[in-house]
Amino acid sequence: MIDSFPYDEWSDKIAAFWTFGPENSTGTYIMTVLGIILMVGSIIGWVWLENRKLQAQAMLLRAAGGMPAPGGIPPGPGPSQPPLAGPSTNPGD
Amino acid sequence: MASMLASFTSLLAQAPSLEEVNAKVDLDSQVLLEVFYFFTVVVMWLIHVGFMAYEAGAARRKNVMSTAIKNILTIAVVTPSFYYFGWYIYGCFEPGGPAQGHAGPEQFPGFCGQTAPWAAEMGPDLQNHLNAVFFLAFLLFSWTTGSIMSGAVIERIRLSAYLILTVLLGSAVWIMDAAWGWSSGGWLVTNYGFHDSIASLVVHGVAGAFTLGVLLNLGPRIGKYDMLGKARTFRGHNTHLTLMGLMLIFTGFYGFYAACLFITSTSFPGWLNIYGSPTTLGAIAFVITIGFAGGFTGGWFASKGDPFWTLSGGLAGVISVSAGADVYHPSLAYLLSFTGGLVAVWSGTWIERKLRIDDAVGAVAVHGVCGFYGVFLVGIFAGGYPTGLNNVESSFGGQLMGMMAFLPLAFIPGYVAAWLLKKFNLLRVPAEVELEGLDMAEFQQDFFPEFERVPEGIVLPDGEEVESAPILLEDFARVTNGNRPGTRVPG
Numbered sequence: 001m002i003d004s005f006p007y008d009e010w011s012d013k014i015a016a017f018w019t020f021g022p023e024n025s026t027g028t029y030i031m032t033v034l035g036i037i038l039m040v041g042s043i044i045g046w047v048w049l050e051n052r053k054l055q056a057q058a059m060l061l062r063a064a065g066g067m068p069a070p071g072g073i074p075p076g077p078g079p080s081q082p083p084l085a086g087p088s089t090n091p092g093d
Numbered sequence: 094m095a096s097m098l099a100s101f102t103s104l105l106a107q108a109p110s111l112e113e114v115n116a117k118v119d120l121d122s123q124v125l126l127e128v129f130y131f132f133t134v135v136v137m138w139l140i141h142v143g144f145m146a147y148e149a150g151a152a153r154r155k156n157v158m159s160t161a162i163k164n165i166l167t168i169a170v171v172t173p174s175f176y177y178f179g180w181y182i183y184g185c186f187e188p189g190g191p192a193q194g195h196a197g198p199e200q201f202p203g204f205c206g207q208t209a210p211w212a213a214e215m216g217p218d219l220q221n222h223l224n225a226v227f228f229l230a231f232l233l234f235s236w237t238t239g240s241i242m243s244g245a246v247i248e249r250i251r252l253s254a255y256l257i258l259t260v261l262l263g264s265a266v267w268i269m270d271a272a273w274g275w276s277s278g279g280w281l282v283t284n285y286g287f288h289d290s291i292a293s294l295v296v297h298g299v300a301g302a303f304t305l306g307v308l309l310n311l312g313p314r315i316g317k318y319d320m321l322g323k324a325r326t327f328r329g330h331n332t333h334l335t336l337m338g339l340m341l342i343f344t345g346f347y348g349f350y351a352a353c354l355f356i357t358s359t360s361f362p363g364w365l366n367i368y369g370s371p372t373t374l375g376a377i378a379f380v381i382t383i384g385f386a387g388g389f390t391g392g393w394f395a396s397k398g399d400p401f402w403t404l405s406g407g408l409a410g411v412i413s414v415s416a417g418a419d420v421y422h423p424s425l426a427y428l429l430s431f432t433g434g435l436v437a438v439w440s441g442t443w444i445e446r447k448l449r450i451d452d453a454v455g456a457v458a459v460h461g462v463c464g465f466y467g468v469f470l471v472g473i474f475a476g477g478y479p480t481g482l483n484n485v486e487s488s489f490g491g492q493l494m495g496m497m498a499f500l501p502l503a504f505i506p507g508y509v510a511a512w513l514l515k516k517f518n519l520l521r522v523p524a525e526v527e528l529e530g531l532d533m534a535e536f537q538q539d540f541f542p543e544f545e546r547v548p549e550g551i552v553l554p555d556g557e558e559v560e561s562a563p564i565l566l567e568d569f570a571r572v573t574n575g576n577r578p579g580t581r582v583p584g
Contacts, residue, residue, distance in 0.1 A: 011219045018217045028211045032177070035210075039173040043260070046166075047253040047519060050535070054251065057534035058523035 115359075122359045123222040129351070130226035136348025137233040139341045141168070144240035147338025148247055151329040151401075151454055153549060155530020156248045158540045163247075163255050167239040170256045171263040175235050177210050179264035180228055183271055184208030187278040230352040231271070234296055235263040237349070241300035244454035246307060248327075249314050249527050252535065254520045258510055262303050266506050270295050270499050277369045277482050286485035287495040288475060290366045291353045291377060293416035293467030294495065299503040301461015305450070306507030310515045313451030315527055315572055316551060316565040323554035324445050325564070327453075332400065339404040343385060346411060350377050350418070368481040372419035380418040384411040384430040391434020402438050405455055409437030409463040416467040417475045429470055433463050465500075468492050524572045528565055 109117070145164035152160040171179075185191055185205040207214040207224055214224035239259035246255060274281040275295040281287035289295050318324055329335055354374060356364045366372050385407045392406015413433025414426045421429070441458030444450050452458070472492035480487050514520040521527075526534045533539070551561035 015217075015219055028216070032210050035173060036177050039170070039177065043170060043253070043256060046256055050251055050253045051519065054522050054526055054534050057529075058525045061525040061529060 119359045120222075122357050126355060126357055127222040127226050129356070130223075130230050133348040133352035134226065134229045134233055137230070137237075137345050137352065140233070140345030140349065141236055141240060143338045143341030143343075143345060144237075144243065145338065146341060147335050148244040148454060150331040150334030150336075150338060151244065152247050153327060153530070154330040154541060154546075155532055155539075155549075157330060157532060159252065159531035159535045160247045162535075163243045163252060164240055166252070166256055167236055167243065167259050167263070170260050171235050171239055172232060174260045174264035175232050175268070176215070176228075179235060179268045180208045180215075180231065181205075181210070182265065182268045183231065183276065186269055186272040187276055187280065189273065189280045227355075231268070233352070234271075234292070234349070235267065238267045238296055238300040238303075239263040241297065241456050241460045242304040242307065245304045245452045245456040246311055247453045248531065249521055250311055251519060251522055254511075254514045257514065258303075258307060258507070261506055261510050262300060266303055266503055267296060267299050270299050270502055273498065274495050275367055277367070281491070281495050281498060282368055282481040283483050283485065285491035285494045286480040286487045287491050288368070288471050288478060288480045288487040289416040289468050289495065290368070290370075290372070290419040291350055291381075291415035293412055293414075294464045294499055296464070297412045297415075297460040298464025298468065298496075299499055301457045301459075301464055302500055302503035303507035304452070305457050305461060306504045306509075307511040308450050308452055308457070309508060310511035311520060313449070314453070315524060316561060316568045317451045318449055319554065319564075322449055324449070325554060326552035327561075328550050328552065328558075336400060336404055339408065343407065343411075346381060347378070350381050350415075353377070366419045370419070370478075370480055376420075377418045379423045380414055380421050380426040381411055383423045383427045384414045384418075384433075386410075387427045387430030388413070388434040388437075391431040391436075392438055393434075395435045395438035402441070402455070405441075405459050406434030406437055409433045409459045412460060412463040413467045413470065417471040420475045420478050425474060429474070433466060436466055437463050465496055468496055524569055528569050 141164060145161050148164065149157050149161040184207065206212060208228075209215065214221050215228070218224070239262055242259060242262060243255065271279075273279045274287045274289060275292060276282065279287070314327070316325060317327070351374060353367055354364050354372065354377065355367075361371075363371055364373050388407040388410015389403055390406075391410060393403040395406065396402035410430030410433040413436070414421055414430045418426070437455065437459045440462040441452070441455040444452060444455075444457055450457070469492060471487060472489035476486070476488050478487045479485070485491075511520060522531060522534070549561045549565075550558050551564055552558045
């Protein structure tokens with residue numbers, strides 16, 4: 001019978017088991033610090049990676065001579081530069 | 094007879110005591126609130142689906158994905174930053190600065206300590222049914238502030254710059270103002286009776302003011318203004334998508350409104366607003382629904398039937414009556430939201446044409462101006478209403494105090510952060526990339542490969558639509574020569 005389950009006893013065991021829980025444990029602090037490092041690192045990564053992409057594309061466009069037609073297809077077939085990140089657009093990959 | 098009496102006594106002995114019944118009812122009440130908040134969060138996701146569709150539709154074809162990805166990555170950056178420090182700001186900054194230790198406000202002892210990321214309430218906790226879902230509802234409000242800015246800056250801001258700015262707005266600036274003026278213990282509430290029950294100013298107005306600071310540094314899109322500083326109009330690539338996005342935002346707003354109330358029937362006899370003042374879910378549902386009606390009407394007439402501004406007028410109408418949604422009569426809300434629709438269109442036009450600020454979706458007008466307007470209206474139409482646990486009467490002066498506190502709180506960080514990014518050349522994409530379209534640089538692909546490209550159009554100040562290429566190339570030359578587009582040329 002479901003109403004005969006020892007819910008309180010089980011709750012204590014589960015609360016004690018939760019990974020790095022429930023509070024103020026060394027594990028919680030370590031996970032918090034690691035999470036913050038990931039958060040800050042990913043923002044730095046976004047800045048760095050996007051800057052690379054934008055500078056490369058701008059350089060390519062300048063080197064092509066003249067400016068592209070606004071919103072136009074870039075010169076040549078396929079991507080105008082080797083992809084620096086993101087999923088491949090080649091269905092064969 | 095003796096046997097019946099024995100059975101009855103036995104049944105009585107098995108019956109739970111009054112304390113046990115009370116404990117069960119209390120638990121049920123908490124679980125009900127937990128379920129309620131959970132589903133407000135689900136409904137509020139639609140706001141973000143809507144913002145993505147709205148902005149992607151307003152972007153030109155060459156910028157579709159770079160626009161949409163901003164809304165998605167808002168979730169990626171604001172969620173952890175709000176978890177690690179945003180919620181702590183809400184819990185601990187109600188007196189203005191950091192509270193002493195983890196003391197928290199008197200009204201809710203210990204709330205400050207419950208908001209630190211290592212607190213029991215910020216992890217799995219079988220004894221607490223409220224903190225986690227309450228946190229989540231606020232997190233969704235935080236995403237909304239980022240999404241409000243997101244639309245204004247499309248087609249020229251760097252994705253990474255936007256992400257930095259949205260962390261600042263979503264996890265620090267807006268939640269600081271919420272601690273001050275959108276909590277029962279906030280200093281503006283306890284001292285001045287500041288009343289903004291469904292967040293006209295604390296979410297919308299503040300996001301709009303922050304956005305204005307960003308736009309002043311970001312500058313207009315290439316081709317937006319002619320040599321005389323007159324505004325041209327870019328055609329979004331899919332107006333239907335934009336309108337559908339707005340309708341999704343409206344749907345999500347019902348979740349947003351509902352999440353601004355709470356009920357625990359074992360502690361209070363009925364629904365309370367964020368300040369702990371009584372209201373009902375029905376009262377605010379009345380106001381939001383008729384607010385859309387008034388806003389659509391005002392937007393339609395002020396814009397002479399423009400579809401974008403008609404729908405934006407609906408949003409503006411609701412924002413204009415949100416601050417007093419718990420106390421307004423529906424007819425009053427109808428009238429005020431109509432004026433909100435007018436204000437949004439007129440101020441949006443003024444910002445674009447007179448201030449020459451290129452706000453791609455009118456966010457500063459719709460959210461910023463109407464957010465402040467909504468709080469201003471409460472000072473007039475709900476003055477004397479007892480607000481918060483101290484029952485301080487709302488007043489025009491108290492509302493002005495809130496506006497004066499929140500304008501610099503929002504505008505200055507937006508302006509300074511954008512200025513710094515600009516100084517490090519990290520705010521705006523290179524002009525060549527902007528001209529070609531951001532999607533090629535960011536993703537190396539066209540996201541409508543099955544459709545033939547047609548020449549991009551632009552609407553001149555006199556209303557004539559022409560091919561944009563010559564105009565954009567001319568403006569590009571001015572930009573690369575150091576002349577900012579939109580600069581008035583003498584003579």
